[in-house]
Amino acid sequence: MAKAGDFRAELEAQIDRAQKQGRPHAEINAGELHRVVGGYPGSSDHSMPVCCDVMRKVAKEMPSEPVYEPPSGKGASLTIRYRFKNAEGP
Numbered sequence: 582m583a584k585a586g587d588f589r590a591e592l593e594a595q596i597d598r599a600q601k602q603g604r605p606h607a608e609i610n611a612g613e614l615h616r617v618v619g620g621y622p623g624s625s626d627h628s629m630p631v632c633c634d635v636m637r638k639v640a641k642e643m644p645s646e647p648v649y650e651p652p653s654g655k656g657a658s659l660t661i662r663y664r665f666k667n668a669e670g671p
Contacts, residue, residue: 582628583618588635591618596639596663606664608648611636612657630655639663 592614599607615632633655639645644664651658 583615583631584628585631585635587618588614588632589639592635592639600665604665606662608660608662609636610657611659615657629657633659636661 592609595609595614596607611629611632614636615629618632636659640647640661640663644666646662646664648660648662649658
């Protein structure tokens with residue numbers, strides 16, 4: 582099962598790639614992040630809350646806003662837009 586460090590490493594890699602591509606932000610979905618790190622975010626996999634916790638922690642460390650938050654707060658549909666400093670646009 583994936584651990585917090587696995588999710589954080591992939592999240593930071595996706596943010597870094599988007600920034601190097603010159604995009605103003607990286608919009609990351611928990612389900613997609615989870616699939617890249619390993620495993621399907623289903624009911625038998627209890628690491629989805631870990632994935633969402635990591636996404637929210639990183640969101641507190643840089644400009645960001647939620648695009649979509651599931652009613653439970655932690656689920657595969659959680660999507661956060663991480664903005665880059667000095668970036669303009671939506």
